[in-house]
Amino acid sequence: MAAIDDEIHDDSPKKFDRVVAILTQLQSKRIVKAQELADRFGVSLRTIYRDIKTLENSGVPISSEAGVGYSIVEGYKLPPVMFTREEAVSFVAAEKLMEHFTDRSLGNAFQSAMFKVKSVLRWTDKDRINELNANIHVSPKKNLFNKEVPNALEILMNGIVNKKQVYIRYQSFDASQPSERNIEPIGLYHDKEYWYLVAYCHLRREHRNFRSDRIIKITGLDADFTLQHKELSAYLQKPQFDTYEVVRIMMDNNYVKYVQHSRQQYGFISEKKLGSKTEMTFHFPHEPEYFLRWFIVLADKSDIIEPESLKQRLKELTQNIDKRIKSM
CATH class of the missing domain: 3.30.70 (Alpha-Beta Plaits)
Structure with a gap:
């Protein structure tokens, strides 16, 4: 019983750090499940319930729904986020990878976001990031995107999120001429140095994989998806062959x-x-x-x-x- 009482009245720095981290995670998306929080911090669901109560008692407007999860009431303003030294340093690697492994449009958007993140860092962390930035270089072996379509990833991601069709002009490896297709983009994955798109192709009337660097023209469409698709993971499972x-x-x-x-x-x-x-x-x-x-x-x-x-x-x-x- 003493151990339980200690946990209930725990005011240790460890609990404080966990509660702050929970608050940050609640800001990261619309709904966060209690089990998701328990798994991340390695504590029981009862501990998460108490931590949420602590936040509510401190004035954070948290709404909850049984079987769904927790969310912060929209419009609530929180104080600036403070980053640890390790988190600040990790931005360098993320920025370098985004610079070379995304297309121009998405890379520019990430760069703009990074300026906002860096603006809240301490001066010592800003200096450390600038020093690391000058001494880390990433050089991809392949051209991941066609230079004529600098916003391919942005258009595809918008299509995935909004469930809108996308028009592409695509040069297949074994075709002499490019083809024009309306597709329903399902998901993106990076494999063997290339970005690939899984989409339903209206031309072929089946799900297909498309390599990003072979897209030579792309346009977002207003047309909605015509089919209900599975999550990306379902299309990435290796096929079973009857004969080989x-x-x-x-x-x-x-x-x-x-x-x-x-x-x-x-x-x-x-x-x-x-x-x-x-x-x-x-x-x-x-x-x-x-x-x-x-x-x-x-x-x-x-x-x-x-x-x-x-x-x-x-x-x-x-x-x-x-x-x-x-x-x-």
Whole structure:
């Protein structure tokens, strides 16, 4: 009973920090669930209820609804937010990443927001951020966006939030000419150095993935979504294939490091070290020809164990390469 009484009347700095952090989180979005707060701070729901009561007793107008969550009454003005030194330093990394991994429009908006954030920092933290900013450099390997569409992410995000269709002119990898499509944007994700959009395509009448740098024109439309879509995570689940080609190769150990990232795109399953070589197994659901074009980069340091048909195709391909070289 004493332990419970101590928790109820806890006026420790730890509780104070937690209550302030809860207040900040309540400002971050419209509704915050009690379980969400309990999970973040590693405390019980009863402790969260008491912390919310503490805020209410201090004059913060919090509304609550059973089974929904808590929210601060709209229009309530709070004092300026104070950042810790670690939080202030983290802004540098965020700013550098936003500068290079978003399009121009969204990057400018973030920069404007950062000016507002920096305006409330202490002078010592401002100086520290400026020093770090001059000594951190981010250089992406790829052009993530078409320079002709500097506001692509902004338009797509508006479409996602407002459930509005978007028009795009898109250059597919395997098409000779770009196509025009009306799409319903569902979500964005960054993978293998590119931004991708998951959307329902009215032209193809199915859900498709679009790479951001291949969008050469984009316009937001007034038309609403015609379908009810799932959350993004549902479309990112790896598909299960009923049939696939089992491919096994043997590669010199010293060269495995060069394919550790790219092999995931070709159905890599497992590897096994056998002396100076590594055996790798793949389940490849597409045409084996694609796998072969990837494999040939290190074919002088690797061998195909199976299937036999892929070995024969490799021989044909290398013979064709040899003929072309001799004819030069």
